[in-house]
Each structure stands twice: as C-alpha cells, then as structure tokens.
Amino acid sequence: MATVETTERARTRTPLNVSGRASDETKLSLKTTEFWAMAGIIVAILIASAVSDSLGDVRAWTLVAAVGIGYMISRGLAKSGTKYAGGQDPLNQGDR
Helix, strand or coil: CHHHHHHHHHHHCCCHHHHCCCCCCCCCHHHCHHHHHHHHHHHHHHHHHHHCCCCCHHHHHHHHHHHHHHHHHHHHHHHCCCCCCCCCCCCCCCCC
C-alpha cells in the first residue's frame, strides 16, 4: 500500500524548475544588444543619407524600415514559444 501511494505522489508532483520559474526567458527589449545595434544602424543610415549624394531620402527610409522590420521579426522569434511568467509589467506599474 505504501508503494502505491509513493508512486501516485511521485506522478502528481510537478518538477521544481517548471513551477518555480520567476522570470521570463527573454530580456526587456532595451536591455538587448540587438536593440542598440538596430538603433546604431538606423542612425548610421540617416547620417549617410544626409551626407551622401547617392543615397536618396526614399532609399534611406526604405532601409530604415527594413532594419526595423528585421528587428521586429527577430524579437518575435526570440519570444515565440515562451510564456510570460513575470509578475509585474515594468511599463505599466502605475496603472493599478
């Protein structure tokens, strides 16, 4: 009888690493190097379009949009499959 109870207790118990998770797997976007690389590339494109005669405004803004879209896709892939496990949203702390 004792072995049956022990087996049932072991089956119903959840692993500690799943239920005890207190933070997200991904970082806040401002803490990633991808964000700062994107910001630097956008600044470089805009400076190059202001200085260069061969890089037009429309082409520069198209490149900026492409870099922004690439960043959004990479953040989406980084966060895909992860569940939000955090307690508070750092951007909406005063909305209570």
